[in-house]
Amino acid sequence: MKKNDTVMRKLLLDCVKKWSNNIRVRFPDSIIFRLVGTDFAEIEMIIGRNRNNKPSVTANMQSDASAFEGWALVLKASIVELKKLTLTWDEPLDKNDKHYQRFLYRVEKFSVIFQSWFYVGQSYRKALRIKLGSKYKVNVPIKKRDQSYLKSTADNERKLEQQMINDSVCRQWLKEKVGGSMIGNQLPVGVFDGNVAKGNAIFTGQASAIDLWGVNEEGDELSIFELKLPSNKKVGIVSELFFYSMVMGDIINGRFSFEGKRCMEVDPWPPDYIRVGKIKKIKAFILTTATHCLINDNVLKILNDALSPKFVFLRSDPSECSLHIKNKEAL
DNA sequence: ACGCTGTGCAAAATAGGATG
DNA sequence: CATCCTATTTTGCACAGCGT
Numbered sequence: 001m002k003k004n005d006t007v008m009r010k011l012l013l014d015c016v017k018k019w020s021n022n023i024r025v026r027f028p029d030s031i032i033f034r035l036v037g038t039d040f041a042e043i044e045m046i047i048g049r050n051r052n053n054k055p056s057v058t059a060n061m062q063s064d065a066s067a068f069e070g071w072a073l074v075l076k077a078s079i080v081e082l083k084k085l086t087l088t089w090d091e092p093l094d095k096n097d098k099h100y101q102r103f104l105y106r107v108e109k110f111s112v113i114f115q116s117w118f119y120v121g122q123s124y125r126k127a128l129r130i131k132l133g134s135k136y137k138v139n140v141p142i143k144k145r146d147q148s149y150l151k152s153t154a155d156n157e158r159k160l161e162q163q164m165i166n167d168s169v170c171r172q173w174l175k176e177k178v179g180g181s182m183i184g185n186q187l188p189v190g191v192f193d194g195n196v197a198k199g200n201a202i203f204t205g206q207a208s209a210i211d212l213w214g215v216n217e218e219g220d221e222l223s224i225f226e227l228k229l230p231s232n233k234k235v236g237i238v239s240e241l242f243f244y245s246m247v248m249g250d251i252i253n254g255r256f257s258f259e260g261k262r263c264m265e266v267d268p269w270p271p272d273y274i275r276v277g278k279i280k281k282i283k284a285f286i287l288t289t290a291t292h293c294l295i296n297d298n299v300l301k302i303l304n305d306a307l308s309p310k311f312v313f314l315r316s317d318p319s320e321c322s323l324h325i326k327n328k329e330a331l
Numbered sequence: 332a333c334g335c336t337g338t339g340c341a342a343a344a345t346a347g348g349a350t351g
Numbered sequence: 352c353a354t355c356c357t358a359t360t361t362t363g364c365a366c367a368g369c370g371t
Contacts, residue, residue, distance in 0.1 A: 024336055024369065050339075060360070064338075098358090142347060157361070158345085188347090198349075207346060207359045232361075233337085293337090 008035045012043070012075070019078035022293040028065040030056045033075075040081040045071065047089035055090040057103045061243060062236035066103060069110055069242050070235035070295065072118060077298045086119045087111075095127040098204045102243060104128040105203070109246045113306050129193060129202045138251060139190040139205055140260035140270060157229050161185055161211050163325050164227070164318065173321035177285065178214030178223045184268045187213045187224070189247045196259050210244050212287070215273040222248060222274060223283040227318065230290035238295060241284045242303075245311050252279040286315045 012033045017023050027033060030050050036042035047056050047068060056065040064070070072085055087107065092100050104124050111120045130136060164170040165185050174183050190196070190205025198205075212225035226241050228234075250256040251274055258271040286295070300313045307313075 022337095026337060026368075028338075030339095052340090062360085139347085156344090186346095190347090196348095198347095204359065205347070229361090231363095 005032055005034055009033045011035065012040075012079070015040070016074060016078050016294065020074075020294050020296070025293060027071070028056075030065045031068075031071065036084075036086075040079050042084045042086070043075060043079075043082060044086045044088065045075075047087070049090050055092045055100075057089050058092045058094075058097045058099045060099060060236075061102060061106065061239040062234055064235045066099075067234070067236035067239040069106065070238040070292075070299070072110070072114075073238065073299045073302050074235070074294045076114075076117065076302055082117065084117055084119060088121065091127075096129065098201060100127075101129055102203045105130055105246070106239065106243050110242070130191070135254075136202070136250075136256050137192040137194065137196055137200075137259040138247070138256050139188045139192065139196045140258050141186060141188060141263055141266045142260070143263055144265035157211075157227060157232070160229065160318070160322065161227050164212060164322065167322070167325055169324060170318075170321045174212065174214065174225075177225075177283075177316060179216035179221060180214055181217065182268045182273065183212065183214045184270065185212050186210070187270055189244055191247065191256060192259075210248075213270075215268075215279070219273065219275075219278055220280045221283060222252070222279045222281070223285065224248060225285040225287045227287040230288070233288075233290055233292040235292050235294055237286055237288070237292070238299070238303075241286060241313065245282055245284045245313075248274065248279075248282050249311070252276060252282075281309065282311050284311065284313050286313070287318050288315070289317050289319045291315065 009027065013025070013027055017025055030048040032046040032048055034044040034046070036044055045068065047066060049055050050059070050065060059066040061067060068087055072087070075085060076082055104127060107120055107124060108128060111118055162185070164174060165183060171183055175181055187210040188205070189203070189208050189210060190201060191203045192200040193202055194200045210224045211227040214223045215221065224244055226237055226244070228237060247256065254276045262269060300315065303313045
């Protein structure tokens with residue numbers, strides 16, 4: 001990093017520290033932050049490469065080094081003078097890398113939503129395989145999740161997710177958030193060009209899924225939840241929920257559609273509930289007891305002001321309902 | 332100099348889905 | 352339908368920067 005970049009980075013980081021009241025926050029090593037002029041009106045953000053020289057845009061979106069949405073919103077929230085934020089990045093050799101395609105899709109959505117202050121060059125459109133006016137397929141669950149790991153004593157996210165589904169107190173708590181009586185887990189978000197098959201995958205498939213989801217009684221409101229253990233605090237949770245929301249948005253507007261054989265074990269079955277023309281609103285929940293210190297209500301407000309009323313981003317603490325599970329297990 | 336805590340990498344776990 | 356491969360996610364560990 002150039003000497004001047006280091007100076008500017010520190011200036012910006014000081015703003016963020018003051019704003020968040022947390023002196024320990026840091027920016028990811030591989031993102032360069034640069035002031036364009038002599039004040040804070042214009043900032044350039046460059047997604048660079050990790051220590052192995054791999055472009056961070058090919059990393060999982062939940063790793064902070066590739067989570068541009070969170071950092072952009074944090075800068076917007078903490079620097080009142082900011083008028084223009086420009087995003088650029090080091091390109092990977094393989095333009096079809098599934099993480100990179102997901103990154104480009106997020107860039108396209110984010111830059112349209114925040115066009116009054118967020119800028120990105122247009123050349124990325126050539127590389128993005130999701131084209132305006134074309135239709136794409138989304139995969140469906142292939143089988144019911146094996147529950148044997150519930151017996152494990154380890155604390156992990158999957159286990160908590162399954163417990164939230166199985167436990168009556170947690171289910172009730174989730175139902176109230178959803179405003180309906182059905183709760184599902186593992187809603188896939190793989191997007192394919194043509195039929196659902198390995199070679200046609202544009203985004204990561206397989207294990208890529210929304211943790212928990214539900215639809216309200218009237219059938220017009222979809223809720224999605226991203227669950228994280230307190231040990232897993234990342235700015236990238238914003239990228240995950242943003243991406244999931246946008247994919248769901250493209251499903252309910254008909255641009256993406258579910259494809260795949262119905263698995264009788266899986267209930268609720270996503271295509272039965274997430275229907276074109278029926279869902280009018282998407283509620284996206286950050287489901288964490290402890291969240292990264294920069295991801296606060298001010299950040300979510302910027303998202304909500306821009307996306308209301310079709311999307312709303314919320315935070316909830318799962319320990320409100322899940323604390324009793326551990327005690328029950330001990331008996 | 333010390334203790335905290337956020338960060339980044341790598342190993343481990345796991346499930347999709349291809350294959351026979 | 353059972354098995355196997357591997358893409359992807361998640362966890363664990365070591366390190367670095369900061370204030371006291």
